[in-house]
Amino acid sequence: MRSFTAPRARARLATSVACLIMAGVAPAVAHDAREVTVLDAGWRFTAEDVENAVAPDFADAQWAQVSVPHSWNRVGYYKHDLGGTNTAATVDKRLGVGWYRLHFATPEGAKGKRHWLEFDAASRVAKVWLNGTYLGEHRGGFSRFRLDATAAMKPDGDNVLVVRVDNTQPKAGSSTADVLPLSGDFFVHGGLYRPVRLVTTAPLHIDLADAGGTGIRATTVKAEKDQAQVDLVVRVANDAAKAAKASVKVSLVDREGREAASALVPSMLAPGKTAEVAAKLTVASPHLWQGTADPYLYDLVTQVIQGDGTVSDEVRQPYGLRTMAFDPDRGFLLNGLPYRLRGVGYHQDRDGKGWAISRADVAEDIATLRDMGANTIRLTHYQHGQDVHDLADRAGIVVWDEIPLVSVWTLGGSKVADPALVANAKAQLTELVRQNQNHAASAIWSIANEVDFGNSIPSFMFGGADGREVDPMPLLNELQKTAKALDPSRPTALATCCEARAFGSEVSIPTTAVAADLGGANRYFGWYFGKPGDLGPHLDGLRAKRPQQPLAVTEYGAGGALTMHTDNVLGGPVDSRGAAQPEEYESHIHETALAQLDARPWLYATWLWNSFDFATTVRTEGDAQDINTKGLIAYDHKTRKDAFWFYKANWNAAPMVHITSKRYTQRAYPVTDVKVYSNTASTELLLNGRSLGVKSDCPQKACVWTGVRLDEGSNALVARGVHAGGTIEDSANWMLAAETAKHFLIDAGALMAAKSEGRILGSDNWFEGGNAASLDKPADYGKPAVPTAITGTNDRGALATYRTGTFSYRVPVADGRYKVTLWFATHAMQKPGTFDVKSGKKALLRKFQPAIPASGAVAEAKVITIKAKGGLSLDFVSGTSDARVSMIEIEKLR
The missing domain is CATH 2.60.40.10 (Immunoglobulins)
Incomplete structure (x- = not known):
């Protein structure tokens, strides 16, 4: 070049x-002053930590032939065939050492020139030799570095480049103990995963x-x-x-x-x-x-x-010629005018490649996010490559840049950051700024992410001292001074997790937002804590504490599994660290969050979490292994979840319609709501050719047709949107089995219905009041839920969950006589007490006391015949104890 x-x-x-x-x-x-040679082909690689590999004549013929970018790691897979190609058999989670060797020729006319080896990234520590001469070491897996190879370069002929990389998990005394990140909810891939070049210049350069x-x-x-x-x-x-x-x-x-x-x-x-x-x-x-x-x-x-x-x-x-400013009342200003930043967090890995992605891969991602309507990207939680910055410049996408100071900054019980760790953090910040400060897109230098856990830090991040005793402010203050000295034209920021959240009195949370110019809040209301509607009031509280500091939401969202679905997003508790993560609940969180965020124009930006599913070995959740499922797009970076289309309807003016829950093809109930995301002037829904009506001006571009009765067998849905330029359509096909058409099988207290032998259960639905609960111990990070054995039933999974309190069901059955079977599951620790079950004024069960076993848990059923008109009513009324029910079976009698 x-x-x-x-x-x-x-x-x-x-x-x-x-x-x-x-x-x-x-x-x-x-002139011919600067020559750049891309060193991509002809590399040899081994995953073994060999001896004497730096010798130019070392025999490497048995090493694997690879091209660079390269990573040996493949992490994360789905337990289905949607959204990715990785499998349990193809993953490689090995952390440690890898060796690379390359023969390349000295460029012509090299005499009197200077030669530099340029690495766009090497994870996470790299040592480099040329022709047996040690050139140096780089500590940090995300930034570009160059080594002067002039003295070691042969004047002509063959050169041997050797690189040793090491992505060992940092521990006290390890080879990477002073290299950020020390921890984090993402996998640090190893290798030469970005391009390598030889740069040749004149002595004056x-x-x-x-x-x-x-x-x-x-x-x-x-x-x-x-x-x-x-x-x-x-x-x-x-x-x-x-x-x-x-x-x-x-x-x-x-x-x-x-x-x-x-x-x-x-x-x-x-x-x-x-x-x-x-x-x-x-x-x-x-x-x-x-x-x-x-x-x-x-x-x-x-x-x-x-x-x-x-x-x-x-x-x-x-x-690009532009100015950027941040105002606590007006938000983000581009060239002096308010400009609402709406976007996503972004990790750089993808299925089948890990971090060894190409510029074309990044370009595809940028195009996908622009199609959704995003105009900003939070590059998390480390420095990203020049490709994404170049493409963001060209697309007009505003970028938040971040160093990998994530959650933990001490090891081995130390209460202060090691001086070498502080130096590494400052070095990585210096590289971040120097390599990206000429990009029009780069707007913010972030100095940390979630270092305010205090003593509430999740168990998977243990490794430092007791959070109560470790103060992040000295390190943050050092980084703030460094950033301002490097580039006073841009503000600093950091993302917090925990300030002003409702913790117990034993939890101590440091206030870190004051360490940077801008505030950023990672908040998962309705997912890890609280209720979805708590987000807006919480942000109001943060703003009131520091009215002069501009505030953004830097993370919010929920997991969404492609193969998991619910009939009612309020039917039961979400399993944020385990399996029950239906696609519809992810959409629910984003719908409720966006309404609250849009109502607060003083936020300078909002970044949802996350653009794409990504690899992390601390999670076994949803329908995936070692994948964070909060992406709006699957790990293949192609398969779009419903929430993606919700944002596209709201953020992209191009006409679109999208029927939600398309992947929920085998329906559990003969009556359902149908939701369509549409930004067209009017939208009509058709079922098997029959019009179900036209809707317009739907709140948040989400049109809902309630109480749609499906046909037995195939149900072809078509949503037709009318806009100024014509019409646009989307379609889906759902199946309703003959047996399912005759039954309502309600898994009470369940967000996601349990599996049942030979029949389809629906998740909890058509209820008013009460609370969902379970006899099972919930999952935690990487640890599965612990099921409770229940005797007296073949539907253990369904009976483990229940609705409790005083509550009612209004089930939309057709008029007629029905056999209703009420199932109850109790455990030995339950206190005795009675409750009533009624249907309108008719008493079905008076002062009912479910059987309490001497040990373990047991199920029992009560069968009742009810005549329904205008739907079927079931009222559970607390008495000396809260009412409860675990499963409801409704079957029409002839």
């Missing part, structure tokens, strides 16, 4: 030459030792309709033995190849030194970067021009 190979580039060079002539400087001439950055620091200090101003600092290295008289030329070139602004700064450069050259660009009538509406980019061209007019080095990078 050489400079000035494209016709457009040659045209720009001609413009540069003309400008230099007009300035009275010897013109720059065509733009600095390649600037913490992996470009050596150019550009800041837009003004961006208005009539004028924009950019302040620049260019680091120029003179690796020659003599002083050099040179000039630094910086220019902004528009899409048509015209130079919009330029500056030429003469400089005398001492031998063996690196100097900083300052410049300013003033652009008249600039074309501003306006987010997704108009993400206009100039080319920022920086040249080092020697005294004879030759260009000894050049760096060309896209650059």
